Amino acid sequence: xxxxxxxxxxxxxxxxxxxxxxxxxxxxxxxxxxxxxxxxxxxxxxxxxxxxxxxxxxxxxxxxxxxxxxxxxxxxxxxxxxxxxxxxxxxxxxxxxxxxxxxxxxxxxxxxxxxxxxxxxxxxxxxxxxxxxxxxxxxxxxxxxxxxxxxxxxxxxxxxxxxxxxxxxxxxxxxxxxxxxxxxxxxxxxxxxxxxxxxxxxxxxxxxxxxxxxxxxxxxxxxxxxxxxxxxxxxxxxxxxxxxxxxxxxxxxxxxxxxxxxxxxxxxxxxxxxxxxxxxxxxxxxxxxxxxxxxxxxxxxxxxxxxxxxxxxxxxxxxxxxxxxxxxxxxxxxxxxxxxxxxxxxxxxxxxxxxxxxxxxxxxxxxxx
Numbered sequence: 001x002x003x004x005x006x007x008x009x010x011x012x013x014x015x016x017x018x019x020x021x022x023x024x025x026x027x028x029x030x031x032x033x034x035x036x037x038x039x040x041x042x043x044x045x046x047x048x049x050x051x052x053x054x055x056x057x058x059x060x061x062x063x064x065x066x067x068x069x070x071x072x073x074x075x076x077x078x079x080x081x082x083x084x085x086x087x088x089x090x091x092x093x094x095x096x097x098x099x100x101x102x103x104x105x106x107x108x109x110x111x112x113x114x115x116x117x118x119x120x121x122x123x124x125x126x127x128x129x130x131x132x133x134x135x136x137x138x139x140x141x142x143x144x145x146x147x148x149x150x151x152x153x154x155x156x157x158x159x160x161x162x163x164x165x166x167x168x169x170x171x172x173x174x175x176x177x178x179x180x181x182x183x184x185x186x187x188x189x190x191x192x193x194x195x196x197x198x199x200x201x202x203x204x205x206x207x208x209x210x211x212x213x214x215x216x217x218x219x220x221x222x223x224x225x226x227x228x229x230x231x232x233x234x235x236x237x238x239x240x241x242x243x244x245x246x247x248x249x250x251x252x253x254x255x256x257x258x259x260x261x262x263x264x265x266x267x268x269x270x271x272x273x274x275x276x277x278x279x280x281x282x283x284x285x286x287x288x289x290x291x292x293x294x295x296x297x298x299x300x301x302x303x304x305x306x307x308x309x310x311x312x313x314x315x316x317x318x319x320x321x322x323x324x325x326x327x328x329x330x331x332x333x334x335x336x337x338x339x340x341x342x343x344x345x346x347x348x349x350x351x352x353x354x355x356x357x358x359x360x361x362x363x364x365x366x367x368x369x
Contacts, residue, residue: 044215302354
């Protein structure tokens, strides 16, 4: 890392581990730099260690080993309220007996701000989340979305350098959730504050983040910007967890530089990008995104070309998922925009299909579920 990048780092996890029973590590050996002003999402299934990592940063959990630095200072001995960190939880954690304005003033009074400063900042925070006219209401008189906005304003009101969000939109319905995703994203862009966000929803992570760290079994599997994570997963877990993915199991036949040839169970051969493979003869999982597969005439230029039988159409409004039987697999999916769908295509048809070498990644063998 260059010196200028080192100056841009706000939070550093160094060799951080966490165990609750002295035996099983919930977080294994976490080394992670979070940059000033970035929106970083910790994404993973439940039990993967993402929330525990967030709670250690907040000060609600203590690392079993390693250290966490904020702005170059160790947080080990610093209690949560001295860390200059805003928090937003899924259950909002608002004080029910206080009005909206009093809820927002609370973190300021704890920090000893004068009344004038406090009322000025509360006003600013309320207008930031468009709730000026709700200042005298109580949390119980607000909708879920409004409560979430108040929780957001309260986390930002004392202008912390870092805001942590733990599944903050989990309780909202789909439409409101998507609206709030954009609202939080735009607030982040306007304020330039550093955000660390925890979710198990991959769509949310891809939509909102500058970078995403994918957690699994207490370790970061890959950390990258959303597009790289989706287009260039570095292992089978990431390929499966982010977006939809067709997997074909086979073995490595040969490798030449960045490319390799993989043999499938029934003898078909696939030319692929060698991303995470062992020696010839060893098992490999191939990963191909459904939208990268070409049908009929469009497949003629593809080096990987096979035939598949149409098993089912699943209509999703703007696109159609076609389930096909391909290379001995009965759940091979192809995604096509409705406008490009060949209306003559019918269940039972046998059609040619194919994909380019750069759209199929040879990865580590898939673990049995």
